[in-house]
Amino acid sequence: MLEAASIDCERGGRVLFRGLSFGLRPGELLRIAGANGQGKTSLLRILCGLLTPAAGEVRWDGERISSLREEYSRRLVYIGHAPGVKDELSAAENLSITCTLAGMPAPASSIAQALERFGIPAATFLKRLSQGQRRRAALARLALSESIPLWLLDEPLAALDAAAASLMESLISGQVARGGMVVYTTHQETHVGGRILDLDARHA
Amino acid sequence: MLEAIGCIVRRDLLLALRRRSDAATALLFFVIVASLFPLGVGAEPNLLRSIAPGVIWVAALLSSMLSLARLFAADHADGTLEQILLGAAPLGAVAAAKTFAHWLISGFPMVLIAPLLALQYDLAPSLYGVLALSLLLGTPVLSLIGAIGAALTLGLRGGGVLLSLLVLPLYVPVLIMGAGSVEMASAGLGGQGLLLLLGALLVAAAALAPWGIAAALRISTE
DSSP: OEEEEEEEEEETTEEEEEEEEEEEOTTOEEEEEOOTTSSHHHHHHHHHTSSOOSEEEEEETTEEHHHHTHHHHTTEEEEOSSOOOOTTSBHHHHHHHHHHHTTOOOOHHHHHHHHHHTTOOTTSBGGGSOHHHHHHHHHGGGGGOTTOSEEEEESTTTTOOHHHHHHHHHHHHHHHHTTOEEEEEOSSOOSOOOEEEEHHHHHO | OHHHHHHHHHHHHHHHHHTHHHHHHHHHHHHHHHHHHHHHHOSOHHHHHHHHHHHHHHHHHHHHHHHHTTTTHHHHHHTHHHHHHTSSSOHHHHHHHHHHHHIIIIIHHHHHHHHHHHGGGTOOGGGHHHHHHHHHHHHHHHHHHHHHHHHHTTTOTTHHHHHHHHHHHHHHHHHHHHHHHHHHHHTTSOSHHHHHHHHHHHHHHHHHHHHHHHHHHHHHTO
16 A cells, blocks of 8 residues: 655745645545646655655555665556657557566557557557657556556646547546556546545645 | 666667667767867878877767767656656666667767777777777776766756766776777787776776666656
8 A cells, every 4th residue: 555654845945745644545546636836746756756755755565665666666657747758669669668667568469459449550650649649659558557556647638539538537447446546636527536635725 | 677678778779770860970070070180280190190099089088978968868858767767677777778778879889980080090000909999998988977977967957068077077087098008009018907997997887887877867857
């Protein structure tokens, strides 16, 4: 299980939040809400270990993630603001590289299948695709990440059309139903729901 | 871990292949800088012979600087660096793989082309081997040290200039040993001593620098 123990976050000398604590058990879904600039992305980056909190700690199964390092990163998928794909590579190459680096190399057939679900032609170079399609090419990784317990998704529904958004919603629901954990942020209307952690309310 | 290392090396080579102009610019820069000196200082053979090792080495240094600025910048901009940081393999190993790929793309071609440039300086053919060997041992050290600087200056405004100020002083020992080995060999003293030292420097840098690069990457992506 994932625990945040009274974490503080400061960015550029400004305090975003203080003493934030919550826990997330298998099969739970957490939505981080808040206006722009309230620290949603920073919180997600703290949860995945890219950002060190100013105080407090994040624990995975009772151990600090800063001491677990790769042990912890192997158990999570983080999809950030930047799509994390290379323009000069094809969609299939991108996905295959991302999966290999995440420590779970996938055969070409399942990569093609995942991309097909998201409606991305496998051999197309990413520079030929639109922003929304790039985003989908990056999200296709989730279709191959069913065995990974923790998903941290920053605005997974942004720039997606209705069909892709509902596919994303079904992937998230599937992950939760399997007993996985999902933490996500969104400004879109969504049916996924989940517990809400409102960063705005903490400021008031 | 080996899978991730192989994957990164293959990926970076593939990217370099798809964007050949980047690698070609650094190599052409090396060729042009090294070719300007004979034109500038005149065709006095003894002078040219004596400045050859130093000039070729300085040109290699500057060219390596030029390509370093891009080592992590593109990955940082498109978010792939974040995915690399969250990878399953230890970050030090991945950083070493990225640096090795960078050397294969920017350093190794210089090793191959240096004897050709030495022709312009009328360097004795017996010294071509020493020159190439000194570059073969020295340029990976440049990539390793430079990668720490590139990781530290990631995302900074004017990072390129800062990178030069940070890294060029650290290149001095490599320059002295590299150029010195060729000079000693040409004076008939044998360059083996300095080449061995350069080799030792390479081993030390290969063992330590990747962890420095990893730490620097974590700091600058926060």
